[in-house]
Amino acid sequence: MAPPKWLRWLLGGLLLLAVAAALFYRDRIDPADVEAWIQGTGGLAPLLFLALYTLGAVLFLPGSVLTLAGGALFGPVLGTAVNLAGATIGGTLAFLIARYLASDWVAERAGGRLKQLKEGVEAEGWRFVAFTRLVPIFPYNLLNYALGLTRIPVLPYVVATLVCMAPGAAAYTYLGYVGREAATGAEGLIQKGLLGLGLLALAAFLPRLVARLRRRPMLDVDEVHRRLEAGDDLLVVDVRSPAELSGELGRIPDAINIPVDELPRRLDELADAAERPLALFCKTDRRSAKAADLLARNGFADVHVVRGGMTAWNEAGLPVAEGAGPNDSQPQEATG
Incomplete structure (x- = not known):
């Protein structure tokens, strides 16, 4: 049974207010104070940070900053696990919120180019989710909500998000860890820094690899x-x-x-x-x-x-036309 329209409007309004408040107060929050507060909770610190990361994903807080903080707080192994879990849970929560509040409304009113784009994304399914998670040009927070407006099933969305965000999460978590090590003057900093840069380079290379995998065979x-x-x-x-x-x-x-x-x-x-x-x-x-x-x-x-x-x-002697066509660019010098 579809939720009442007034409830959707109410929840949507509350969400917008929460996002606006988070963005307004974001620059007034001292990260050092937050880290000290989380560390002061002892064994509950990972769970508290996980909740913070999840909330940040819903409220459009920058995921890269949170990921670096997770590395500084918990190190490369536990930090990666907490960051990846928070990003996946937060992304899934935003996905479900968008589906609950607006997916039916979008499906009824989408037409033309928007409908064609939506149907194309749905046809790709988990493959589209995997591609966009690996390619950094797609904003993480906005993408979570946008994908919720499609009919992509929840489970493939969650699995593709978890798996394909792992390389980037590991790289940025390690950089956060190296930053903390640099601040404390720990030994082996150069080796750790080089390893962090290597992980970041690997994460940056993945989109090119995915692009090649997505390219179809050549045609004669x-x-x-x-x-x-x-x-x-x-x-x-x-x-x-x-x-x-x-x-x-x-x-x-x-x-x-x-x-x-x-x-x-x-x-x-x-x-x-x-x-x-x-x-x-x-x-x-x-x-x-x-x-x-x-x-x-x-x-x-x-x-x-x-x-x-x-x-x-x-x-091959196949037919050609001569001269510029009606949709061609303005002539310029050929580059060979």
Whole structure:
């Protein structure tokens, strides 16, 4: 049975007030006083910090700061366990709050681009959760609530969150521990610091690895032509410069042209195609591979590099158009 509308409004209002109060008073809280208070509770300190971390996730307090504090308070092993548990429980609580308060309302009113995006996320399910937990460009606190508005099941959400946040939690916890060691002048600081930087570098490398795993197999030009002729929902994206589209290799009719160097700031032009299959063309396939990694890291689920690019397309004698298309960028100097 759905909760009464007035109850949802009441709880939503109380949540907004709590978030606003937490953000307003955040800068007035002395972290040293909080750490001293938690340490003074003795054996209850880990549980108290776990509750604080959980509450912080719900109220939009910065998770990285809490994670560093957990490392300073409890060391690398217990600190990682407490931080990861707090992040997972807090993220799950925010997920459930959003689902209870607004998921039905969003499902009834979502349309157009928002509906397509929501359905794409739901189709990816736990894989989308895992990807966004590993890639740091997605804000942790906001993501918890946003995912609660989808129909992703709770258990896959919890498991993917727990597993895929573990590398980052371990790295930041260890950095917090090293910071405390530096303040107390403990021995072996250089080795500990290098290990902390190594863990942080590993956590930073994971998004690139995930992007490569998400990239689909390369397509041959004959396969691309067959799918286009069959009316497949394949979107062709040409990442060459506009000047090259007017060159001897020509262009594929109806292809979207976004040069690879402009792709990071023009991703919104492909927002409607986040769940569509994309076929990426360049002169060969080197720039297409670079573009594919970028798109995969930004949530595009079905990205294919076309093997050999426009060179292979021409060698196969497949049809091309000449001149710039209506959706092409303004001409600029080709970079080769």
